[in-house]
Amino acid sequence: MSHRTARPRAVPASGADSASAWRSGRKRLRDHSVKRDAVIRVAARAFNERGFHNTSLDDIAAALEVTKPTIYYYVTNKEQLLFQCFVTGLEPIRAALNDVKMSQAPGRERLNAVLRQYAQAIASEFGWCMVRAEHQDLSPSMSEHIRALKAEIDQGIRRLLREGVRDGSIQPCDVKMTAFALAGALNWIPHWFREKQALTPAQIADAFVTLFEEGLRPRPTRARAPRRPAARAPNL
Amino acid sequence: MSHRTARPRAVPASGADSASAWRSGRKRLRDHSVKRDAVIRVAARAFNERGFHNTSLDDIAAALEVTKPTIYYYVTNKEQLLFQCFVTGLEPIRAALNDVKMSQAPGRERLNAVLRQYAQAIASEFGWCMVRAEHQDLSPSMSEHIRALKAEIDQGIRRLLREGVRDGSIQPCDVKMTAFALAGALNWIPHWFREKQALTPAQIADAFVTLFEEGLRPRPTRARAPRRPAARAPNL
Numbered sequence: 240m241s242h243r244t245a246r247p248r249a250v251p252a253s254g255a256d257s258a259s260a261w262r263s264g265r266k267r268l269r270d271h272s273v274k275r276d277a278v279i280r281v282a283a284r285a286f287n288e289r290g291f292h293n294t295s296l297d298d299i300a301a302a303l304e305v306t307k308p309t310i311y312y313y314v315t316n317k318e319q320l321l322f323q324c325f326v327t328g329l330e331p332i333r334a335a336l337n338d339v340k341m342s343q344a345p346g347r348e349r350l351n352a353v354l355r356q357y358a359q360a361i362a363s364e365f366g367w368c369m370v371r372a373e374h375q376d377l378s379p380s381m382s383e384h385i386r387a388l389k390a391e392i393d394q395g396i397r398r399l400l401r402e403g404v405r406d407g408s409i410q411p412c413d414v415k416m417t418a419f420a421l422a423g424a425l426n427w428i429p430h431w432f433r434e435k436q437a438l439t440p441a442q443i444a445d446a447f448v449t450l451f452e453e454g455l456r457p458r459p460t461r462a463r464a465p466r467r468p469a470a471r472a473p474n475l
Numbered sequence: 476m477s478h479r480t481a482r483p484r485a486v487p488a489s490g491a492d493s494a495s496a497w498r499s500g501r502k503r504l505r506d507h508s509v510k511r512d513a514v515i516r517v518a519a520r521a522f523n524e525r526g527f528h529n530t531s532l533d534d535i536a537a538a539l540e541v542t543k544p545t546i547y548y549y550v551t552n553k554e555q556l557l558f559q560c561f562v563t564g565l566e567p568i569r570a571a572l573n574d575v576k577m578s579q580a581p582g583r584e585r586l587n588a589v590l591r592q593y594a595q596a597i598a599s600e601f602g603w604c605m606v607r608a609e610h611q612d613l614s615p616s617m618s619e620h621i622r623a624l625k626a627e628i629d630q631g632i633r634r635l636l637r638e639g640v641r642d643g644s645i646q647p648c649d650v651k652m653t654a655f656a657l658a659g660a661l662n663w664i665p666h667w668f669r670e671k672q673a674l675t676p677a678q679i680a681d682a683f684v685t686l687f688e689e690g691l692r693p694r695p696t697r698a699r700a701p702r703r704p705a706a707r708a709p710n711l
Contacts, residue, residue, distance in 0.1 A: 347692060373526075403691070409692070409693070410689060410690070412685070417686055417691070419667055423659055423661070423664065424656040424657070424660040427660075428655075430659070431655055446649045446653070451691055452691050454646070454686070454691075455639070455646055455690075456689060456690075457643065457646045
């Protein structure tokens with residue numbers, strides 16, 4: 240079983256006409272990927288609404304208006320669906336951590352970029368699975384894979400905090416506790432967020448990043464500081 | 476069924492010797508309360524370790540080295556035990572909110588006092604029940620009572636934030652999002668906290684309150700600001 244995310248990927252452009260023989264194959268692969276993504280997305284919504292144990296593959300097939308054997312074409316069992324929900328939800332956070340590795344921006348800015356992606360990922364339909372689903376519902380190897388992904392994200396956030404402290408863009412702090420506090424605030428989002436509420440995930444991310452960055456205590460000279468202080472002289 | 480917490484309370488001192496007739500009755504009540512508290516505490520630990528569904532009243536009786544009928548002397552069923560774990564865990568937070576109502580301190584200081592109590596309550600053995608247990612495992616009336624308690628705590632935190640913004644001790648903010656972020660960071664503690672780890676609940680509370688208060692961005696004139704800035708001139 241592949242551990243890779245099932246998100247649809249753009250088919251790479253090919254300059255060679257001779258590649259036409261591959262096209263139908265590629266299209267089939269893409270269709271398979273798109274449909275598998277739809278199965279996982281519908282499963283995530285169902286688990287969110289009813290809980291993992293109260294959702295059957297029949298329910299998911301019914302929601303997709305397909306037969307259960309069709310579902311088996313994309314996943315082997317419900318456990319694998321839950322696993323894919325985890326992976327699909329966690330992947331954008333991991334991708335954001337990789338993206339900022341290339342950046343020369345101060346640690347705090349890179350951290351904020353990751354936290355914004357994190358907030359959006361966790362406010363997605365995969366949020367519930369990412370934070371509420373139990374590891375005991377997964378096979379040991381799946382559970383181990385998810386733990387490793389989560390540890391990678393946790394370590395990535397701690398690394399950005401350390402780098403920010405080192406470059407002066409982040410106040411010296413207990414890096415481990417701070418990472419737990421930031422992740423906790425974000426991981427709690429699925430407990431209260433509803434898709435139809437007033438704020439979008441991006442707006443929630445903004446409000447959270449502002450709080451983490453500015454703190455509750457008014458700042459002497461910038462009580463109404465801009466949200467992107469990095470645009471000013473750093474480390475004043 | 477009483478909705479009050481089962482925490483043992485000190486027997487009020489009585490000046491009257493004639494009260495002696497009551498003493499044995501009071502002592503019995505106190506013993507009952509102490510033992511009931513022990514049952515709830517052991518249940519909380521068992522739910523935490525094995526999950527609510529995987530824990531039986533037999534398991535709890537075995538952990539207490541008593542018979543199951545003895546457990547029934549204190550609670551009527553497992554659902555009621557879970558309910559009492561919720562209430563016992565939430566009660567100190569509610570009490571902290573009530574305590575600060577009398578205080579004349581700035582909003583931020585009063586909020587910090589509540590957040591410290593909150594962190595300690597959630598790092599207690601009841602933490603898991605407070606954040607991981609599902610409302611569907613409770614009867615509708617129990618679930619409604621817990622929801623009301625949680626709403627009271629949420630509203631109490633929002634009120635302190637608003638009061639802090641009004642008295643100038645808290646930076647103007649989106650009060651609802653800020654309350655969600657603070658509660659989320661704290662509610663996540665049972666996911667990573669283990670009793671035998673290096674930091675005590677009070678130290679975790681300190682680290683969290685410092686982050687919420689100071690933010691990650693270094694403060695121009697107080698990069699190494701004290702943890703209790705209210706001891707200085709307020710609202711600088």
